[in-house]
């Protein structure tokens with residue numbers, strides 16, 4: 001197995017996790033010990049460090065990857081990504097427009113659903129962020145076999161964007177930008193579509209609510225995903241004291257072309 005350049009998680013006995021790309025000429029150092037990447041013969045496997053402890057080596061899941069990766073703009077947390085996928089009603093052949101590529105955390109999950117059978121456009125006004133999002137996808141899909149990145153990145157300010165230029169009837173529009181209602185400056189929805197906006201503040205949600213009503217969207221829903229992990233051990237069964245408090249609100253709606 002050629003393991004050079006593979007993306008891995010390194011898990012220490014104290015349950016610390018690190019994301020790394022294997023470089024067989026180098027070593028990996030933590031304060032729990034170090035090892036040479038050349039010691040890794042397979043993924044998954046276990047390697048012994050200089051201090052005699054075992055590190056576990058394996059491929060990251062989506063959740064581990066996005067929580068451990070270096071980020072630029074704030075990512076959408078996995079708990080919210082899951083709900084967004086549900087509310088946008090997407091499946092593997094959906095045609096989706098994402099507005100706000102950012103660090104690519106949501107883009108990556110959408111990619112894992114749509115792959116080569118669906119269509120994914122990702123719009124952002126920042127070239128730097130789009131390069132970062134593109135890198136996020138490329139790094140992660142190197143862990144999957146036979147995958148190609150077929151996302152179309154659109155580098156544009158939302159306020160200038162005309163979606164008719166895509167020449168496609170979108171199934172879902174998902175936004176993570178501060179002013180998603182700017183979409184309607186140049187665009188009128190003409191086919192049935194699901195809309196989901198992720199917004200940190202309720203004032204933004206209220207503005208978006210007005211915009212969706214004005215554009216004759218129906219079934220507008222506003223929600224917040226509150227997730228509580230539990231610790232279950234021999235003597236301890238209680239909610240975890242690490243609670244992610246507020247991330248963002250979701251506002252979703254459907255436009256139905258009768």
Ligand SMILES: C[S@@+](CC[C@H](N)C(=O)[O-])C[C@H]1O[C@@H](n2cnc3c(N)ncnc32)[C@H](O)[C@@H]1O
Pocket residue numbers: 073074075076099100101102103104105106107123124125126129156157158159176177178179182
């Ligand atoms: C918070 S980030 C998105 C993070 C992304 N959803 C993720 O999970 O990694 C917001 C992104 O929207 C972009 N953005 C903000 N306002 C915009 C606008 N008016 N038009 C286009 N892109 C915009 C920013 O450049 C930034 O990259």
